[in-house]
Amino acid sequence: MADAPAIVAFVIAESEDKQALSDRFDIGQAAMQLMIAATGFGIASGQASCQDQELARDVLGFPEGKQCTLLIALGYPGDRPLKPIVNPSRREFDDVVHFGAW
Numbered sequence: 001m002a003d004a005p006a007i008v009a010f011v012i013a014e015s016e017d018k019q020a021l022s023d024r025f026d027i028g029q030a031a032m033q034l035m036i037a038a039t040g041f042g043i044a045s046g047q048a049s050c051q052d053q054e055l056a057r058d059v060l061g062f063p064e065g066k067q068c069t070l071l072i073a074l075g076y077p078g079d080r081p082l083k084p085i086v087n088p089s090r091r092e093f094d095d096v097v098h099f100g101a102w
Helices: 018-040 053-060
Strands: 006-013 044-049 066-075
Touching: 006 018, 006 053, 018 044, 018 066, 053 066
Parallel strands: none
Antiparallel strands: 006 066, 044 066
């Protein structure tokens, strides 16, 4: 993260109520879309949770009552351009997807 050319920080209100769960879901959706869009531009991305809120507050300058929940690093790969994996090594579809019951 420290060497990334750009980092997006997701900051939300500190809360333990139902809104916090909704906020975290929304952040996950936004993060996914950001990372997919970045890939379309040939930009690599990686995500990390933010554990040390005091350090994050010092570095990013967000106010008390807020918390940084996710960081996404963005940058162009140094060793090769991004391209789709032609033959990904994955488990068979029927091994991971089940309908109606296991």
